Amino acid sequence: MNFKSDNVTGAAPEILAALTRANTGTLPSYGEDEITKRVGEKLKDIFETDLAAFPVATGSAANSLALAELTPPWGAVYCHPLSHIHTDECGAPEFFTHGAKLAPIDGPAGKFSAGTLAATLKGAGTGVVHHVQPAAVSVSQVTEAGTIYSLDELKAIAAVAHGAGLAVHMDGARFANALVALGCRPADMTWRAGIDVLSFGATKNGALAAEAVIFFDKKRAANFAFRRKRGGHLFSKMRFLSAQLDAYLDGDLWLKNARHANAMAAILADGLARLPGVGMTYPAQANEVFPSLPEPMIRGLEAAGFGFYRWSGQTVRLVTAYNTAEADARAFVAKAAELARAAAAD
Amino acid sequence: MNFKSDNVTGAAPEILAALTRANTGTLPSYGEDEITKRVGEKLKDIFETDLAAFPVATGSAANSLALAELTPPWGAVYCHPLSHIHTDECGAPEFFTHGAKLAPIDGPAGKFSAGTLAATLKGAGTGVVHHVQPAAVSVSQVTEAGTIYSLDELKAIAAVAHGAGLAVHMDGARFANALVALGCRPADMTWRAGIDVLSFGATKNGALAAEAVIFFDKKRAANFAFRRKRGGHLFSKMRFLSAQLDAYLDGDLWLKNARHANAMAAILADGLARLPGVGMTYPAQANEVFPSLPEPMIRGLEAAGFGFYRWSGQTVRLVTAYNTAEADARAFVAKAAELARAAAAD
Amino acid sequence: MNFKSDNVTGAAPEILAALTRANTGTLPSYGEDEITKRVGEKLKDIFETDLAAFPVATGSAANSLALAELTPPWGAVYCHPLSHIHTDECGAPEFFTHGAKLAPIDGPAGKFSAGTLAATLKGAGTGVVHHVQPAAVSVSQVTEAGTIYSLDELKAIAAVAHGAGLAVHMDGARFANALVALGCRPADMTWRAGIDVLSFGATKNGALAAEAVIFFDKKRAANFAFRRKRGGHLFSKMRFLSAQLDAYLDGDLWLKNARHANAMAAILADGLARLPGVGMTYPAQANEVFPSLPEPMIRGLEAAGFGFYRWSGQTVRLVTAYNTAEADARAFVAKAAELARAAAAD
Amino acid sequence: MNFKSDNVTGAAPEILAALTRANTGTLPSYGEDEITKRVGEKLKDIFETDLAAFPVATGSAANSLALAELTPPWGAVYCHPLSHIHTDECGAPEFFTHGAKLAPIDGPAGKFSAGTLAATLKGAGTGVVHHVQPAAVSVSQVTEAGTIYSLDELKAIAAVAHGAGLAVHMDGARFANALVALGCRPADMTWRAGIDVLSFGATKNGALAAEAVIFFDKKRAANFAFRRKRGGHLFSKMRFLSAQLDAYLDGDLWLKNARHANAMAAILADGLARLPGVGMTYPAQANEVFPSLPEPMIRGLEAAGFGFYRWSGQTVRLVTAYNTAEADARAFVAKAAELARAAAAD
Numbered sequence A, B, C, D: 001m002n003f004k005s006d007n008v009t010g011a012a013p014e015i016l017a018a019l020t021r022a023n024t025g026t027l028p029s030y031g032e033d034e035i036t037k038r039v040g041e042k043l044k045d046i047f048e049t050d051l052a053a054f055p056v057a058t059g060s061a062a063n064s065l066a067l068a069e070l071t072p073p074w075g076a077v078y079c080h081p082l083s084h085i086h087t088d089e090c091g092a093p094e095f096f097t098h099g100a101k102l103a104p105i106d107g108p109a110g111k112f113s114a115g116t117l118a119a120t121l122k123g124a125g126t127g128v129v130h131h132v133q134p135a136a137v138s139v140s141q142v143t144e145a146g147t148i149y150s151l152d153e154l155k156a157i158a159a160v161a162h163g164a165g166l167a168v169h170m171d172g173a174r175f176a177n178a179l180v181a182l183g184c185r186p187a188d189m190t191w192r193a194g195i196d197v198l199s200f201g202a203t204k205n206g207a208l209a210a211e212a213v214i215f216f217d218k219k220r221a222a223n224f225a226f227r228r229k230r231g232g233h234l235f236s237k238m239r240f241l242s243a244q245l246d247a248y249l250d251g252d253l254w255l256k257n258a259r260h261a262n263a264m265a266a267i268l269a270d271g272l273a274r275l276p277g278v279g280m281t282y283p284a285q286a287n288e289v290f291p292s293l294p295e296p297m298i299r300g301l302e303a304a305g306f307g308f309y310r311w312s313g314q315t316v317r318l319v320t321a322y323n324t325a326e327a328d329a330r331a332f333v334a335k336a337a338e339l340a341r342a343a344a345a346d
Helices: A013-022 A034-047 A059-070 A092-096 A114-122 A151-163 A175-182 A224-230 A239-273 A295-303 A326-345 B013-022 B034-047 B059-070 B092-096 B114-122 B151-163 B175-182 B224-230 B239-273 B295-303 B326-345 C013-022 C034-047 C059-070 C092-096 C114-122 C151-163 C175-182 C224-230 C239-273 C295-303 C326-345 D013-022 D034-047 D059-070 D092-096 D114-122 D151-163 D175-182 D224-230 D239-273 D295-303 D326-345
Strands: A052-056 A075-079 A101-104 A133-140 A167-172 A197-201 A211-215 A279-282 A288-292 A309-312 A315-319 B052-056 B075-079 B101-104 B133-140 B167-172 B197-201 B211-215 B279-282 B288-292 B309-312 B315-319 C052-056 C075-079 C101-104 C133-140 C167-172 C197-201 C211-215 C279-282 C288-292 C309-312 C315-319 D052-056 D075-079 D101-104 D133-140 D167-172 D197-201 D211-215 D279-282 D288-292 D309-312 D315-319
Touching: A013 A239, A013 B013, A034 A052, A034 A211, A034 A239, A052 A059, A052 A224, A052 A239, A059 A075, A059 A092, A059 A133, A059 A167, A059 A197, A059 A211, A059 A224, A075 A114, A092 A101, A092 B224, A114 A151, A133 A151, A151 A167, A167 A175, A175 A197, A175 A239, A224 B092, A239 A279, A239 A288, A239 A315, A239 A326, A295 A326, B013 B239, B034 B052, B034 B211, B034 B239, B052 B059, B052 B224, B052 B239, B059 B075, B059 B092, B059 B133, B059 B167, B059 B197, B059 B211, B059 B224, B075 B114, B092 B101, B114 B151, B133 B151, B151 B167, B167 B175, B175 B197, B175 B239, B239 B279, B239 B288, B239 B315, B239 B326, B295 B326, C013 C239, C013 D013, C034 C052, C034 C211, C034 C239, C052 C059, C052 C224, C052 C239, C059 C075, C059 C092, C059 C133, C059 C167, C059 C197, C059 C211, C059 C224, C075 C114, C092 C101, C092 D224, C114 C151, C133 C151, C151 C167, C167 C175, C175 C197, C175 C239, C224 D092, C239 C279, C239 C288, C239 C315, C239 C326, C295 C326, D013 D239, D034 D052, D034 D211, D034 D239, D052 D059, D052 D224, D052 D239, D059 D075, D059 D092, D059 D133, D059 D167, D059 D197, D059 D211, D059 D224, D075 D114, D092 D101, D114 D151, D133 D151, D151 D167, D167 D175, D175 D197, D175 D239, D239 D279, D239 D288, D239 D315, D239 D326, D295 D326
Parallel strands: A075 A101, A075 A133, A133 A167, A167 A197, B075 B101, B075 B133, B133 B167, B167 B197, C075 C101, C075 C133, C133 C167, C167 C197, D075 D101, D075 D133, D133 D167, D167 D197
Antiparallel strands: A052 A211, A197 A211, A279 A288, A288 A315, A309 A315, B052 B211, B197 B211, B279 B288, B288 B315, B309 B315, C052 C211, C197 C211, C279 C288, C288 C315, C309 C315, D052 D211, D197 D211, D279 D288, D288 D315, D309 D315
């Protein structure tokens, strides 16, 4: 009954099993093995294009290494003020980019618009030596507010970015959750919309620790291998990183897991939204729910043993995962309803 | 029959099994879980002292993050020219230390001496603003030449270093192999000898991807948690990193594995040393053997399907692992003997 | 008739003359000379305290080197969104701090308040490994909006900062202009108000290229000499940098120069404020004036050969210097008045 | 009678006078002024080619900013172990390059050979992700040993470097001294020999603090302006930096100054070489002399008030400058001769 994050869960059994399968004999180290190659091929199929994919173990590594390929140290990376890269990675992007500036662009519900980006770029001082130089845009899909950019929104942002010579990165820590919510093809939500580089997350959706940085324009990846090694993120026994991704992509496990997490979030959101005194701070579009709850309800839920984070004021954050039990989600709603009734009776 | 490295192997079954055991229910993320705490306690027992231990996934991360705590950006880190940090990590230490200088100190068989270190420090310009400032010493135990520092050698180096105000780091990627070779206690080979920080390797000795950075003086670790996070090396599902270390340390698995690897190397070294035309470039003291072989023998072994690296000139490197089959080691020696006989018959 | 900046001017004749005086015989290099020592002593007298002072040649160097002593790479430096360090130094602070984050705190007229700082720090995640850590506050005195913090405002900000363990930096590129405007003692506007480190500017007020970084707590300066050298900012013929500061501080030249510049700005501000259609975007408190002018007046002034920058919308920036001719200031006002009359006559 | 360095002197009167001449009226700041443009044109004439020139104030800034344009953070810069960039800049190149590795290549008398460079590059692991990547070569002309590369030696080094895809930098802190010693054209000693980027020194040869970074291939300079600004090395009142270079290049002042310094060094070298017990550790080819002197002679010269540095063992370093008095040079030789006679008489 822990809704604190999708990283408090363990790993999907299919992925654990793949580790054991990968544990056979000697294999070339540092990514020259067959499993790593197979993951690359699977990703090409899934994204319907040639690409360069690099497994790493954490989302912060994926994001920071990706951004380091897109911006010089004197560059600006535009992102939402709530974005994980800006607020939750202890400055990892600044570390890997050697000091680039994350320039926040605000907007409602965790998203910024192409229009705001365009207005910001107009005053950014491109080419003027006194100012950091616009270099990249990073969008989070799912956002930190649990919302999702529509394909049209992504396309509009990418068009503005590309028009000004900026590269576009997507932080896809919850890529699968966004994808199944939009019901589109992976290519539609990425390179066809103008995404140049994707942090393709698997950890939150059932892996132990596995992400892939995917470059849809392979030329942009020229130095990535050096950066990854230099960052201490090149695994010697790469097979165990790749095997997680291999199983994750196998038989649509990744999509199945994400659909389940999203469905559990919908149970929470639908159930809570009906209760008196409960609002939705952000629309629940994937596997995160941000209800605004009366203080006694928050305390009652905590007392009942439910785990979750307070987000801001009366808003709490509930996150569901690939293995959240439907009974747990329903129990949360039931307890909240009970507390609402008790409050009404006072 | 692949002797290329101890990272071409998979993982010990005991460690794989621990991952499955760790996959139960929700657990706090980012290292606040019980498994991580248990690993810390086990390490305190094993090293017979209080300490601060931080799991990371790669040896380059362990070394670089450790060194970054020991040197300012304008510092010098003294190490052997063959050391992994100097030659095999694509500048990771320079990246994490923000540009400190690795200052090589030469010496035979992969080891430098306290005397050479002292002489170097005398001319280093301590306190003079034009020069990088001596900050740390890094010793590799096992060295890149497969040799081992004696406890007296370590103590002498640490005494010189501490006398000049430098911290001492040990790259223990093959720590267990050195330990069982010396037959001493972990404390003797580390803090009792003057080691301040240890990269405690497990990956090469049976883990999938797990190391621990161990600070014997916890005050030195003040900023480590921020550096690890900022480097993208803090795992959200830390349980899976810690579970590897937990199993590694359980029931002396780590020592058993190392003893086996060393024994296999001894079979190779003893068998090869007896053959005509074969010399030992470095003494084989742990799980690496560096024989100098006649060119036709090298080619013959390669043709027979044995995997190994050419080190330099006629010297090749053979590495054994926790799971090297005795039959494979003996087959290698037998083939070499056969090739030696054939050559003699010519 | 160029009001673009106080750096379009040359140097005060007294300072140029000092360079020739300093050009006698051989002197120890790299700051071991008598002139540099004398500047240190003068600054101690002027600031009525012991201090450590380091000459450098540019304001960006002064600010960035100072901040690098105050924040770790994973630190946050709070500053106004308009501040020079945030917007006009191409990321120099990020470079010298190895990637610290400049965290803007907004407020009217180029100033932020102690209250806003306190509220920001409350939510900053101190001690939480996922977030950059609050490390320093930087105030600009004069601000980029030409305004001045009162002594009480400075004290309140420093109290909040120190209460949370943060150091306080003052960007004093126009320190003298603020000082004579407040009419207080240098100590009052700095260490007595809680300023820990000061970028003491001279270039904009009559030097060729000379600033001093002043630490009121010498312990904070422990590594500054190494940082300055490593940044390429330690002059071999330091006498020529110090001689500028020496002359600048001699016989109150610095205060005389600043008083003149401020007086010229007052002529502009007073004259313009009286004209119809003219507003003051920020109060003119030192040597910068930010009037909002009707578009035809802007164009008319440009056509008449007056140099100035458009700030934003109808607001322009006029900067006066130590040697601005009173006739030029009056000519500007007269032309503006003529244009205002012409507009009224239309 | 101070032969410690060519930076213990002041500035040439012609250069000081130019500062006063430059102090007329307002001029665009940050290098958009006419004086800066004129320096660029003069350099094109002198080097007989199109080029991009950037004034900076110190040699460390010039070298480090230049190298930062030539190597990625994971690059290796090959240089002599005695080179200034490797030993005397407190790691400035590592700072500006974000951690590139300076890889020393040894050779006699401060010079390394094309052959040694080629052998080193062969084993450097180009393209292998574990190793830093060969990126640039830096030669010092004059070297730190006071010697000079011949044009053929430079060409051979550049040919090896370019053949392997490396850029070639020349640290020309004493460029003029080398040029007049070789008696060749500036173009011959630079781009015609294969030099891509030059740190063109003026400070040691009569300027107050002025160097220029010169790119013979302008495309390589694409980011230099951002790096210079970000490093705090873009002067707002650039006229005063450029005016020094302008006067330095005027009427061959730079060559005249260098010829004088070299002639004074020749007086020292020729006079000392004739004395019994005196050897020359390196051949004196420019304005530095490295004689090996008997200990009593060293002490006697020190007692007589002559200033110089002990280099190593019995070798001392004597440096002459553009304004060294011939009488001082002759007095040094005479005193040494007197001490030699006294020693012989004992």
